[in-house]
Amino acid sequence: MIFKERQPAGLKYSVTDIFEEQKVEINFLSSGKIYEFTFTIEGVNWDGENLHGMIFVQTPEGPTKEILQAYYVE
Numbered sequence: 001m002i003f004k005e006r007q008p009a010g011l012k013y014s015v016t017d018i019f020e021e022q023k024v025e026i027n028f029l030s031s032g033k034i035y036e037f038t039f040t041i042e043g044v045n046w047d048g049e050n051l052h053g054m055i056f057v058q059t060p061e062g063p064t065k066e067i068l069q070a071y072y073v074e
Helices: none
Strands: 002-005 013-017 051-058 067-073
Touching: none
Parallel strands: none
Antiparallel strands: 002 013, 002 051, 051 067
16 A cells, blocks of 8 residues: 655645555454565655555455554655
């Protein structure tokens, strides 16, 4: 997910894009285990447009899609 800081407009942040095609599904991950992955997003001007990013690990089932972990991307 990419979000933009919009303080002058009165909004703290607003989401500008969610990359569905970058989803990685994992059937099972034991406690303490690590799953490493990489991806590339082309054509994003992070600094020039004051953009930030987040990677979410969430449960795919259930009505709320609970977020288990989140990682801020600089």
